[in-house]
Amino acid sequence: MRIAVMIAASVLVAGCSQAVGGQARQPEPTPSAPSGTTRTAPSTTATPPPTAAPAARAAIGEVIRWIEAAPAAEPGGFRTVSRDGTSTDLGEGVAFTTPAGTSRCVTNHRAEGALTCLVDLQDPPARPPDAYGEWKGGWVDFPGATLDVGSAHADPGPFSDGFGVELPYNRALTFGDYRCRTDPAGLFCVNYAHQSAARFSDAGIEPFGCLQQVSPPPEIGARFSC
Template sequence: MSPDYRRQDELSTQDTDVFPAYSDDHEPFRSRQQPARKRQWVGRYALTGLAALVVGSVIVVGGLAAGGYFTKSADEGKSALTTTAKPPTTTSAKAAPLSPPAAGAPLSTVMAWVRAGAPADMAKFHTATAKSGTVSDLGSAVAFVSPSEKIRCMTSASAKGGQGLTCMAELDSPPPRPAKAKQGNWAGGWIEFPGPTLGIGSVRGDPGQFTLGDGATLPYGSRLTFDDYDCRMDETGLFCINNTAGSAIQLSSAGAVPFGCLGKVEPKDNGLAFSCNTFDATATSTPSSTSTADHAAVGSSCDSADAGSFGTAKNGKELLCSEGSDRRGYRWTDPGPLASGTNEDGEVCDRDGEKYGKSADGSAVICRQTGSSTWRWQSTS
């Protein structure tokens, strides 16, 4: 056996060599309290992890905050746009009352409201249709009915004649027959409105021009312009102006309301009667019967030589001397607002604006339709 070899039972007597590598790497490691060192490293790792967690939290929270900030800003921007945005607006060329004029309103107010209606196609209102279906051409006459069919109107140029605008209305309380009325069939809803006068209720042996039937329906909010009249249909009734006479009426199932120069008079053949001859809606004092231009009064007579000229009422209102639609003489009438500047014969005019104007020599001109759609100033004399 090798001198360096010993049996196992002799190990206790053998010399033991201590190898430095073993001593340095193992036994001394235990003697340096490795667990404490481990805790130090773990603590460091824990602190590092906590710091990373805090930093991450800050980043996350910051990110969320930033996200919330920008989201809020975007929402606020949307809100600002929503609250500051203005709804679409419509423009109107001329201001007019929004509501129908009440009883006692000035004629100028009635005129402004009526003329603010939407113009209807006149070509649809020159025929009348009977119950049998027969259609009659009325020529230049005009016929129309209300959407409720409680008001039917027709002008006098129809085959059966008449005076100015005639209407038949279903009245809740038609006027009774007057004691002096002639014998015959009493029609309490018969209305005659030539302009200077208004008659409600009449003795009628037949339906006059209405034997031809009825005209087309005039929709609510629509306006017709014909002869000396402007008429607008409304849910509160029919409003019609006679521009030459300076008068107007409202027709509804409740009855007739007069405007302008119309004043109540003693009826003869009508249940109720109104006239411009005895009432001046524009004068500030007692109406004058004089026909001189400097003391004109609405409804008072004027000389034929003054036809087409202007006069002045006592309150300073300019009036026009013209022949009434009843062709019974010349009277001072309220022409309404006059067009500005001078307006000569033949010049194009705007019928939706002022109807009357003055030429360079001071005479009156009227805006009339001369073609299918062209309006021009024409002399009234």
């Protein structure tokens, strides 16, 4: 008889401790934290993107976060260029122009889709004495590992069929290894493969990331390299 009473008591205690719908009927009291101890929930807030365009010599991470903070533009709207009312399809390439018209860019099919831009620079590099052809001080080639400003050309190259449509301010366009965002401060483009970036504006070309100025080849105005 005594054994039966003990078993019944054990079943009653166990029943009171079982959860129903994920909640206990009679929860155990929560132990108090030791005196002088403050309970702090772990922070889950990510680093917010910069609210202003990156300044000169900004860290590449800051530049990338700022570019990526802009809403994405649909790449399909930038697959053509036009000249004198005639449009040409670029296939997988893209072309775009900044709202101010200062920078006109296209993916260069002759250079494995590298970004090439014509920038209306206020103070472009001077023509080197060994450059052959028509000098374009605002011609910028940005394949990622290097950034060349100013070069000579015998023909319009990737711009022979015209220019792309406007990429509105504070929109970002992703293509290949690149993502570009327009802003009144300039056009900012990152090359993810090389963790390099650049700002294109009439005030000049500003490199970011691994790009450092080096001595250019005889036919190039200025070169930055990783």
